[in-house]
Amino acid sequence: xxxxxxxxxxxxxxxxxxxxxxxxxxxxxxxxxxxxxxxxxxxxxxxxxxxxxxxxxxxxxxxxxxxxxxxxxxxxxxxxxxxxxxxxxxxxxxxxxxxxxxxxxxxxxxxxxxxxxxxxxxxxxxxxxxxxxxxxxxxxxxxxxxxxxxxxxxxxxxxxxxxxxxxxxxxxxxxxxxxxxxxxxxxxxxxxxxxxxxxx
Numbered sequence: 060x061x062x063x064x065x066x067x068x069x070x071x072x073x074x075x076x077x078x079x080x081x082x083x084x085x086x087x088x089x090x091x092x093x094x095x096x097x098x099x100x101x102x103x104x105x106x107x108x109x110x111x112x113x114x115x116x117x118x119x120x121x122x123x124x125x126x127x128x129x130x131x132x133x134x135x136x137x138x139x140x141x142x143x144x145x146x147x148x149x150x151x152x153x154x155x156x157x158x159x160x161x162x163x164x165x166x167x168x169x170x171x172x173x174x175x176x177x178x179x180x181x182x183x184x185x186x187x188x189x190x191x192x193x194x195x196x197x198x199x200x201x202x203x204x205x206x207x208x209x210x211x212x213x214x215x216x217x218x219x220x221x222x223x224x225x226x227x228x229x230x231x232x233x234x235x236x237x238x239x240x241x242x243x244x245x246x247x248x249x250x251x252x253x254x255x256x257x258x259x
Contacts, residue, residue, distance in 0.1 A: 082127035121177035149204030157246035194224040
């Protein structure tokens with residue numbers, strides 16, 4: 060007979076709750092003191108957990124930030140679904156997501172840079188734990204565009220989504236590294252390039 064304490068579902072729920080608590084605590088500290096100034100020790104103290112507990116859940120401050128940002132992304136994408144669904148074309152749907160992304164990124168460039176650095180350094184090491192990766196949204200929109208005859212149905216949707224995601228990341232990196240650029244305009248340019256290259 061399995062005791063309640065040994066219930067794997069309960070352990071998983073407690074882990075999810077702890078991850079959320081730590082990430083939300085860190086986000087409050089980042090907002091209050093700036094991302095660079097906050098230490099893992101401060102996060103542990105503010106969350107009222109031992110440093111070991113924090114490090115058991117997140118090996119680095121960047122990993123805490125990544126978890127929080129991915130939760131934000133998941134919520135934001137859920138809120139965008141209705142707006143995206145009202146759009147009639149692939150180009151207008153992708154623009155809806157890109158405009159929202161640009162607005163968020165322009166408000167949080169320091170977080171974005173740290174997040175991208177963490178993700179690029181983690182390639183091949185760990186996958187995002189949530190299913191909220193924006194690349195999945197690109198694939199869904201591309202499949203719908205192919206089904207509507209707007210995009211070439213002979214091309215693999217997974218491959219197109221990967222290519223579009225690389226264009227998306229390239230636009231963000233260019234915006235982060237070239238002062239004075241508009242991220243919204245950078246996204247518009249890569250969307251045009253993609254649509255022209257992938258249209259039916």
